């Protein structure tokens with residue numbers, strides 16, 4: 001990447017910069033290869049942040065099916081994490097995991113299940129797991145909540161083989177005008193695919209491990225028994241270990257990364273270690289020396305973050321990524337740009353600055369796949385609650401096993417928001433809708449830079465610095481002025 005008119009001597013946020021188009025021989029946005037350049041080779045350079053309100057197993061399997069990866073937060077007990085890993089590893093790599101219900105369950109129960117997946121279908125299965133009907137919101141509308149699901153279900157089903165290609169499923173659904181195809185093996189329901197899902201399955205490549213199962217990452221904090229946690233996570237099948245703390249450039253962290261590295265080296269697994277968060281070349285170099293493969297960059301840009309206001313510490317994210325990525329490259333390593341992403345352009349700019357992948361948290365909180373319950377505001381808008389991992393709420397949960405005194409002391413140091421409403425975008429209520437949105441933006445950015453892949457993109461991007469009015473000029477107007 002080079003600056004259009006020279007590098008300024010102050011630091012820049014994503015909003016401060018723009019990309020200039022340049023001569024290109026890339027004729028189609030579909031010719032761009034978005035494989036991550038962080039050494040993980042993810043087909044999609046996107047990572048779901050290790051935040052309790054955002055990253056659970058539904059999120060993990062959905063994002064991995066489209067080529068990215070989710071990181072399960074460090075606050076969860078290891079046995080629960082192992083269970084989440086097992087579920088994701090057993091999920092179908094092409095078909096969605098269906099929501100299922102007993103025919104004698106109530107309409108109220110079906111209505112509770114529907115928002116759990118963006119495909120908005122619940123499959124009615126018999127005691128042998130065979131599909132006998134489906135219900136959608138339209139089928140349940142106006143029904144008594146205590147009536148039974150079999151009274152509302154539609155039993156005209158599109159059944160396909162789990163080996164059917166996305167194009168075959170697309171054609172079947174178009175022909176039958178059905179919402180979802182049900183994949184059945186040996187009479188049992190094994191997956192579900194909507195028409196949009198079929199299109200996506202044809203366009204995206206899943207992120208798979210060496211055994212052809214979906215990938216998943218897990219975070220490890222620096223408090224507690226790092227070695228025991230890492231050993232257990234390796235055993236459970238985690239594909240990436242993310243050593244994570246607010247101040248990644250501290251000696252306790254460096255020691256934790258060294259110990260994590262030693263456990264991985266002694267195991268029979270080759271699992272990359274991501275460590276952070278830092279925002280300087282020195283921090284990057286120290287974590288790489290300790291054994292990290294990827295450095296997580298970002299102090300204070302996160303939507304749930306109060307660090308900069310509390311402490312004055314942090315760094316504008318574009319400059320932080322640019323500097324840390326350059327430092328990591330010197331050792332053949334890479335960085336994840338973590339936090340502050342609110343538009344597809346921010347992802348493109350992070351990749352232009354040299355990030356190997358981009359980590360997103362809060363933007364994905366307002367989706368069907370985030371772990372929280374779907375709630376409704378007084379104006380009827382659906383939302384999910386989100387909170388920061390350094391908020392009083394998260395600290396209370398993390399310190400559950402400590403003494404009352406230790407908990408009270410820890411609570412003094414909150415650096416995050418305890419409650420925020422992340423509204424579901426009516427046009428993009430599922431995380432895959434957001435992935436489509438981001439991917440189309442980033443593919444297009446690459447072609448403007450004449451880049452066929454993300455290595456070329458980071459080499460060829462030309463970035464300029466803009467004023468606040470320059471940024472505002474680029475914002476669309478949804479009504480006249």
Ligand SMILES: NC(=O)C1=CN([C@@H]2O[C@H](COP(=O)(O)OP(=O)(O)OC[C@H]3O[C@@H](n4cnc5c(N)ncnc54)[C@H](OP(=O)(O)O)[C@@H]3O)[C@@H](O)[C@H]2O)C=CC1
Pocket residue numbers: 050221222223244245246247250277298299300301302305307339388389390398410413415
């Ligand atoms: N990217 C960002 O800008 C930030 C991210 N976070 C996220 O919040 C989560 C919790 O992180 P964290 O608070 O580190 O929790 P941890 O539970 O991992 O604890 C951090 C440990 O480091 C010590 N420590 C020393 N200096 C600091 C410091 N300046 N900030 C925080 N801890 C310090 C703490 O000791 P003691 O309590 O005694 O001081 C504690 O023992 C993580 O997911 C992290 O990524 C949090 C803040 C900023």
Ligand SMILES: Nc1nc2c(ncn2[C@@H]2O[C@H](COP(=O)(O)O)[C@@H](O)[C@H]2O)c(=O)[nH]1
Pocket residue numbers: 049050051277298300301302303304305306307338339340341359360361362363387388389390391415416417
């Ligand atoms: N200072 C804090 N930073 C936090 C907290 N919880 C999470 N985070 C960081 O934000 C990113 C995600 O950023 P987003 O803009 O996409 O939401 C996450 O990965 C952490 O690094 C917090 O409580 N305080």
